[in-house]
Amino acid sequence: MMEAHSEGLDLNDDKPFQERFWTFQRFAWLAFALCVILALAGLTGGGGPLSRATASGDAGTVDYPRVARWEASDALRIILPESANRQVRIDIGSAFSEVFELEDIQPQPSASEATAEGLRFVFDLSDPPGERRIVMHVRAMRPSLGRAMHIRINGGPALAFAPVVLP
């Protein structure tokens, strides 16, 4: 609706709206900056100081991404302590396979089974002592809001973790 402007101009402007919009715009810029800071901190995935977390138990530690990204490659590490034996059995709960696709496991397991719980892998380890690692390269196949997953090492208690997968 064209209203006659005080300056003798037919201009469809809206000063009060514009003022509110400018204020909103400044707040939005702050939000942009905040997003960048969160991303630098690692809270949007893709590396960064806060992007990884661990779930520890007596039998070992699971190093997992706190925030993962949809269809992006990531890594899950199982760290076995000095005292671990020459063979280790890893049970992965089925919730894990529902979100992540296993692309690669290093080293290759000597045996793998499908179990009622999910997946079971048996790995050969070198002689103790020494910290040994199993690295699984995973890819999140769907966004998820912190679905509870777990891994059990040598039949021990479940090490629970709940990575968030951002779309």
Place this chain on the structure above:
Amino acid sequence: MDTVLRGVAIYFIVLIAVRISGRRALSQMTPFDLVLILIIAETTQQALLGDDFSLINATILILTLFTVDIGLSYIKKYLPFVEKVIDGRPTLLIGNGKRDERALSRSRVSLEDVMEAARSQHGLERLDQIKHAILETDGNISIVPAQSD
């Protein structure tokens, strides 16, 4: 199904980001603006397609984007508030030769930008030859020259 969701999401994310960043980013292809537009185009491409390069994926995506665009144009027609928010309104920067300093600073338009528009549109030489200067919704500045006596 993913295709439609990705398409709609990216459409609105880019729309909101460009709208909030300020209208000056839309007009005037300075090298800086060109780089920004090229990079944004590249970032959205992969997010839109994912790893699915089939024809049906591309087709659904194109149709989705057009549908959202057309749908939005109808919504803007029937809900003027939506049009105001998405397209914005023009801003009077100079009225009857008098500068609105607040409008100039909040819109992040410098007097040099205004003079550039005045020179290219009307060949004006000085600020006092400008009667009205309006920042349009597309980011361009329109100049109404003062009547020469």
